[in-house]
Amino acid sequence: MSRPPRVLLGLWPDDRGTQYADQLVDGGDGSIELGYFSWREALLGSYDVFHVHWPEMLVRGSTRLESLLRRRALALVLWRCRLRRVPVVRTVHNATPHEPGSRAEQRVLAACDRATSGVIRLTTHTDVAFGSFVATIPHGHYRPRFDALPREAQVPGRLLFIGIVRPYKGVLDLIRVFRSLDDPALSLRVVGAPSPGQGELVTREAGDDPRVSTELSFVSDADFVREISAAELVVFPYRRMLNSGVLLAALSVDRPVLVPRSPVNEAIADEVGREWFVFYDRLDAPGLAQALRDVRARSLRGRPELSARDWPAVARAHRKVYLSALREAGRG
Structure with a gap:
């Protein structure tokens, strides 16, 4: 040709x-x-x-x-x-x-x-x-676009779910687990457009807990980067997880992630640096609190290794x- x-x-x-x-x-x-x-x-x-x-x-x-x-x-x-x-x-x-x-x-x-x-x-x-x-x-990865955008200062204790809100992603489970923690220094942000029926369920599950805030809509790249950079830990409460662009987005903004243990996630952790990952087998309140303590103890420096991507x-x-x-x- x-x-x-x-x-x-x-x-x-x-x-x-x-x-x-x-x-x-x-x-x-x-x-x-x-x-x-x-x-x-x-x-x-x-x-x-x-x-x-x-x-x-x-x-x-x-x-x-x-x-x-x-x-x-x-x-x-x-x-x-x-x-x-x-x-x-x-x-x-x-x-x-x-x-x-x-x-x-x-x-x-x-x-x-x-x-x-x-x-x-x-x-x-x-x-x-x-x-x-x-x-x-x-x-x-997303660095070519995201590196040019301004970042927010990290908010201590901020946990973040970001991405399309679908049933299999376990957002309602995450809110329930988070609300069972009684630490007033923690906060949870849920950001992303909901699939049909999910927005109402998220709002109902969040209830009147002032530590839980939502932005249930598509967000611009600039807001996307601001939300991720403000988080201390990006949480993936997925019931099943194979490939995730949001995972690469979080790593592109140099934020650690909490993910379900799976062969795919283990392989990515080995590739980019295991210090950026915390794994769970079952998402519960003690594990969520421990994940945040683990991340803080690591004093992360540098950036995830994404050059292969x-x-x-x-x-x-x-x-x-x-x-x-x-x-x-x-x-x-």
Whole structure:
């Protein structure tokens, strides 16, 4: 191919803050042309590779009719890719969708899996049952954008949950555990847009405890950095945890994290420095208080080691996957 391959990302542009796609687009060296998703481009445009990230997000609409039309549109896009020998590459961010979809959705997602040639996983602990080849490319860090933003002074005793509030993330459990602690010097911030129904539950669980405060909406990059930098410890009360961009965001702002013990989190800790991690097997009040004492005793200096997650290296690794997929499709 005499020109840079053009890759259509299965992600819409989003101006609410730094997203995975923004980092991938900005981290490239121009040898690959990356474009954001639109249905018009996917159905009528000219591109060499279709790179899917969260396929369920492409087919979920605000009404049943919109969801039906999106499912059919994605099926048509996959048919068009097969007809034009456009390889489909998929990044597996999660083992399954965060919220289960309908049977009709599951059928079109299965078709997307069958159409996929190259699969990108973020860790070696992600099992992949589809695709003709698999590459492991770690999630990049957020320093290129976050280092330019102002930080807040750390608030002693401040614990933070930040990110989309979803049931599997255990935010309600965290609030209950925190409220069982009677230390008036502690505070808990819950920051992030709630999935349907979660905002009311968070507000109810927080009750009238003056130590618990919330910001239940999307926040800008600047506010994101301010919230993380003000925390003494960023807490991930997840009931299951595979890949987390927020984890990399917290480490990018040089804050220690409390995470569930898992092979993925253990591996990241070994990579970036175990002193930045506190693990738990079951989140409870004594463990939460002890985690804060452990972090204070470490007197953390320097920064987590994130050089293996520099975005130029991540972008180069993506380029190799795209070229391999094109060769496999007979277009290399």
